[in-house]
Amino acid sequence: MNIYSEDPRLDQVGKTTPKETKSPTKATAGLLVSFALLLLGTIPIIFGVFRITELVSGAEITPNNERFFASPLPLVLHILSASVYAILGAFQFANGFRTRWPGWHRAVGRILIVCGLVVGLSGVWMTLFYSRPPGTGDLLYAFRLLFGSAMVVSIILGFTTIRRGDVIRHRAWMMRAYAIGLGAGTQALTPLAGLLISGPPTELTGALQMAAGWVINLAVAEWVIRKRLAHSDRDKRNRFIHTSL
Template identity: 40%
Template sequence: MKLLRRSEWALLAFILVYSSVPTVGGLIRVLELAGGPTIAPPNPRALADPLPITVHILTSFVFCLAGALQFLPSIKRQHPAVHRINGRVVAIAGCMSAATGLWMTHDYTFPAGLQGSLLYWVRIVLGSSMMVLIVWAVIAIRSRDRFRHTASILRAYAIGQGASTQTVMGIAWIVFAGSEATGPVRDAIMVSAWILNLAVAEILIRRLPKPGTRRTGSARQRSVIDRAKGTV
């Protein structure tokens, strides 16, 4: 029995590669803060208060990579215990990632070129929303509401993957403009990345089986069978 279908392996590989774009830089930062060699440009905020950024990088790494497994149908179907245990890890990591993101947004002092009012408030709103969505996903699955569970975790995952899309869009801007984006342009790129991710999440949610779909289909089948029996 195959663990995953070919399409699932392709999806998993894409998510892992996509998630690694900001993760590599983040792990390099963690190694630096732990006393390793300096590779990335200095970050005075991280040096002054390394705890929130270290926890944020590590939990975001777990949330994005372990979270990718939660969307694979074969894992859900063939290994439900793995799906449940991994789901708990993902939920805890996601909440810690969002909480430390809010911590840094509020407590760190950012230069105006790195975070304006727009980006500050969007980070506050989305970080809070990510935590609420994860909690709601847990409540939904305990109520056996799989549609709301999957929809909520998809939205939370889209928010958590913001850094990946932001990195890709930031690199594209450097290639296009020849320099790194700062100020309002940077804010706009960062916010646009979250909007794009959430738009993709909504498209995927629309394709999910709606609650009662199977029951409705079964009812129709029974109705057809009953009518057929009535004609005999």
């Protein structure tokens, strides 16, 4: 059995059985979720393109960007890998893609593991070795290390669980990793909410607003994970009752 299969039966017949076929409504809902994630992921991609344009065009060096000019490689790797991770990862949540093209899901999954690790590790590296930009205090520094490390650990656990054939836990860990990786998109919105609620950010409120981006994404991911687990348990009970009759 291929370690990236969603169901052992996919390796035997190459396609889902009629019983596994998703309804049009569910397939449409999955695509809507994917496009919503793409829109959220577009926000950091735009900022990333801006940063790379600065480096290529030789923009004026300021206290906010001098660390990037001094060592551009980690930033470029982070932006490029995060862009691929955000775009391809969004479609991994569409049930139609997973069931109709399991080979695509497996191949993209391998790419996402590599890109996700580069995103997390480069983020941690930049936090540790880049000079801190103005307004970055110890709390934000700690948050970046915490969530960057959590993303790396989640991807590793997602990989090891699928190696053991545990699809449910694999999905859960990869969903958590993607939620953290997409935190940059939510972090473009949380400061706006903070500005409306409490005014211009301080070092403390700015750090909390950044952390809120990761926490909100993880909270949504955990809600989806728990909902799917409950649905899976209910299906198992129904199958058990049906076979016992």
